[in-house]
Amino acid sequence: MTTAASESPSSHLLTLRVGQFEGPLDLLLHLCRTNEIDLAALPVRSITDQYLVHLESLEFQDLETAGAYLVMAATLIYLKSKLLVPPDENEEQLDEEGEALRHELEERLREYARIKALGSWLAEREAEQALVWGRTGSELPTPDDVPLEDLSVHQLERALKRLISEQARRRPREVQPEPMSLLERMTEILAVLRDTWSLLFSSLTGGERRRPEIVVTLLAVLELVRLGRIRTQQTELFGDIVIERREDSPGDNVPLSADPDFQGGATVADSH
């Protein structure tokens, strides 16, 4: 059957090579044409056999295409199986469902045949136009009113995407200062206390220090108190805190370590 399909003169309109089909319908149509089959009386049995023979010789580029061919194969096999049921095998008799399926297949084939014919018609027009040159670029100044006829949603979408990407490039980025860590602040306080006996809390948080940093400083002071490295005094309510170095402190050799919970506290303070 394969040889019959490739050797017999196919329809003069179309010459097809095995493996160059556009899809299952294309292959099926090719089989019908080479066998001079009337689409109105699709012989399911023989066409199914031929289709399957061709299917085996085809190589598929992707799964989706292969799937499309297989769906058609399944439809054909199903139709053929229906034909095996009736007692008289010489007559192709299908039940109602099978008949509807065959009718649908015939319709699709006829439809596809029409589309193919139209496609070749368009190809002829295209070939004619390939011999003709017109002006491509106008040197006329752009009109004030741009004709809206040939605009499409796609162009809008493209324009919007371009704008968004341009904006993303231009937009000044907001630089977030690294939040000061608790450990850094503790080290800083101890470094100041190395040169002086005592200092005021306000001197640590003065200037341009922001609220999260004040919180971190307070936490650092509390942590140092807990570690026994400093002593604090507050003589009046809301008064300044005096920070003093402890003479009997365990010494500078002991490494500082902040409670992880306190570290977390610094970030919580950030959100206020």
Place this chain on the structure above:
Amino acid sequence: MPTPTDVVEALLFASDTPLEADRIRDVLELTDSDEARTLVDELRVRYEKEDRALAVVEVGGGYRMVTRPQIAPWLMRLAKTRTKARLSRPALETLAIIAYRQPVSRPEVDAVRGVNSEGVLDSLLERRLLRVAGRKEAPGRPFLYETTREFLVAFGLRDLNDLPKVDGELVIPDMGGGPDGEAQAQQDPGPSGADVTTRS
């Protein structure tokens, strides 16, 4: 003094897109578009009579000045690389489906062709032979496609009526499969019915 026909000639020469009769009427301040058409016809006759290398053709709803096909060999030699890229068979078939059934969605095109048409549609959109006409009110709201004026120009068609008549109605196969889809198709004869009447 240039005659109105001379002016029309200049207008056609300077335009890079088909020039509508209405535009010619406006530019020349004519009373109606038929007068513009008459002028174009005069120009066309003049070209033919003098056996000129240029011709006036009607495509895409307007007039266009083009070279005659007989000149093509020399133009090919001049352009060297300018061999016009031809569309593939799948592309032509896809265009045919859309030209006849527009606006139409990709699943519908796929159903007629029996294979996936995504890549083909993309390249046709890129070449501006198609454009998105909107979205179909169906599951997934797929894009609807239609042909453009560039399509008409590329194939030398005046308008969509220049497409050959098809025997029988172009039916989009029922995609749901089974009797349910068939019933649905019968329930909704509106848009397809309207299309057919305008086409014929």
